[in-house]
Amino acid sequence: MTAAGGVAPVSGRIRVRTLFFGVYGEKAARREGTADLATGSTVGDLVATLRDVRGFDWLPERVVVAVNHRYAETGTPLSDGDEVALIPPVAGG
Amino acid sequence: MHTRDRAGRPEVRIRTRITDGSLDAPGPFEDLSDGSDGAVLIFQGRVRETNEGRAVTGLGYQAYGEMAEKELRAICEEAATRFEVGAITAAHRIGELEPGEASVVIGVAAPHRAACYEASRFVIEEIKARLPIWKRERYADGDASWVGAPDSGGAPAASAPERREDVREGEG
Numbered sequence: 208m209t210a211a212g213g214v215a216p217v218s219g220r221i222r223v224r225t226l227f228f229g230v231y232g233e234k235a236a237r238r239e240g241t242a243d244l245a246t247g248s249t250v251g252d253l254v255a256t257l258r259d260v261r262g263f264d265w266l267p268e269r270v271v272v273a274v275n276h277r278y279a280e281t282g283t284p285l286s287d288g289d290e291v292a293l294i295p296p297v298a299g300g
Numbered sequence: 301m302h303t304r305d306r307a308g309r310p311e312v313r314i315r316t317r318i319t320d321g322s323l324d325a326p327g328p329f330e331d332l333s334d335g336s337d338g339a340v341l342i343f344q345g346r347v348r349e350t351n352e353g354r355a356v357t358g359l360g361y362q363a364y365g366e367m368a369e370k371e372l373r374a375i376c377e378e379a380a381t382r383f384e385v386g387a388i389t390a391a392h393r394i395g396e397l398e399p400g401e402a403s404v405v406i407g408v409a410a411p412h413r414a415a416c417y418e419a420s421r422f423v424i425e426e427i428k429a430r431l432p433i434w435k436r437e438r439y440a441d442g443d444a445s446w447v448g449a450p451d452s453g454g455a456p457a458a459s460a461p462e463r464r465e466d467v468r469e470g471e472g
Binding site: 226228229230233265267273276277278292294295296297298299300 | 345361362364366367368370371392403404424427428429430431432433434435436446447448449450
């Protein structure tokens with residue numbers, strides 16, 4: 208699998224692609240980005256990084272997340288190249 | 301007559317789409333149904349001109365396209381295992397809509413009406429609970445806001461949408 212960003216992450220790290228939808232896209236002022244994390248990181252680790260390192264403190268700690276198009280849990284492990292979507296309350300219909 | 305799957309159950313025909321094209325016509329559906337279906341039900345959800353007392357001038361729908369396609373199909377497949385139906389079609393609109401325009405259309409064909417109503421209700425409720433689509437309301441006063449977002453007074457996200465127990469309904 209290739210890393211989500213162009214250049215490969217340093218050894219022992221993974222790179223995931225992050226997608227921000229709805230109000231989160233507005234708050235983050237972007238629709239997508241990348242995040243480098245330690246190998247073995249989980250969805251919860253990514254959310255903590257976004258909140259604490261990137262300053263996205265408006266993200267709920269238990270925000271709904273999808274990994275590669277499937278709803279995931281806080282403990283879901285992440286792999287290099289994963290697509291992780293931050294999902295605000297849905298409003299279809 | 302419906303074709304049958306390996307278990308001998310009639311195979312349910314499913315068609316889904318996420319589209320920026322108009323949904324105001326029910327869409328192609330007759331080809332999914334046949335003489336074994338004695339009931340056909342079409343549900344259309346439309347943009348309402350008011351929400352919580354505010355005049356709405358339009359809605360912008362945003363989707364996580366690839367996931368929404370998969371999830372809408374999964375919802376219909378779940379409905380097909382729960383209810384005695386012959387065919388299901390579901391389409392959701394994205395982009396900018398005006399009041400009165402259809403945002404969602406669900407068609408169900410089944411041998412009997414009870415399963416039609418149950419399956420149609422199941423599909424719309426699951427769409428509302430888990431289809432990754434968001435809407436931004438525009439108001440007459442020029443303001444706009446994401447529906448359900450924490451700042452607009454909606455319930456904050458707590459955890460992934462709950463999966464229901466995989467129990468078949470509507471069968472003896």
